[in-house]
Amino acid sequence: MKEFVIGKNDAGQRLDRWLAKTLPLLPAPLAQKYIRLKRVKVNGKGSQRDVRLQEGDRLQLYINDEFFDAPREDNAFLSVFQPRLDIVYEDENLLLLNKRPGLLCHADEQEKVNTLITHIQAYLYQKKEWNPRDEHSFAPALCNRIDRNTGGIVLAAKNAETLRILNQKIRDREIGKFYLAVLHGRMSPPAGKLEGFLLKDEDKARVTVYRKPVPGGKSAATLYKTLKTADGLSLVECELLTGRTHQIRAQFAAAGHPLLGDGKYGRERDNKRYGRAFQALYSYKLVFSFSTDAGMLEYLKGRAFTVEHVDFVEAYFPGE
The missing domain is CATH 3.10.290.10 (RNA-binding S4 domain)
Incomplete structure (x- = not known):
């Protein structure tokens, strides 16, 4: 009192x-x-x-x-009264969330409270699964992140050991991340692999794709498979072999087929025709494809989790 x-x-x-x-x-x-x-x-x-x-x-x-306490970034979750989370899967160690497009994963200069991580922390705090006053260092954390206007599955760890294991599995490419995207035009060939080197311009928050190594550039590789084409668009499934900033968006744009709705890497007049204001890209499936021991998370080996409904698939490719 x-x-x-x-x-x-x-x-x-x-x-x-x-x-x-x-x-x-x-x-x-x-x-x-x-x-x-x-x-x-x-x-x-x-x-x-x-x-x-x-x-x-x-x-x-x-x-x-x-x-x-005084408001700070690390206690912003206290301001969230009703956490809004679309939970794909949850157990005592982790959460898989379906992040809606438009929601930030972490705070930035404009938004401090309404982020995915603050909603996760508020959810676990209100469930009494986590209390920062009982912890010396750990707070529930995201293992991966996706762009603000990209939707899909994000992994969150409830404890330090889970965070350590999942981060290592992501680095070792033992967690498969699959995306659905809608592109302008048709890829040729309809299935294949995009490779290159991405160099990020921090001031413009934009990456450029190079075919050969460049100073500061990072290698990027994406597998893709065309699922359907219609009305000048293609529905494509992508598997990330690396996880670089704007990787899918930049690589397909460099291949001459920018994502529908992508104002940064595409052309506005092409997007207006279809009425799409942000990129048609969704992290719709995650697979725990462990090939080495996963310790306390071994029970996840071989399991796959999928988002059932993706808005742009239903809008532009009904019936898929």
């Missing part, structure tokens, strides 16, 4: 508004719940959220200590 005495500058404020100012990490719906449960008392008694505070009033707050 923490106690506050209302001073002259706070007198006249509503109780709920005083709480919002004093505890910025406390979500408004949770603050209202605490008021209803009388975990917020004014002069030793329960109160209403719209009561006007008077100078000298004593407030007793029976609220978890973490809500009294």
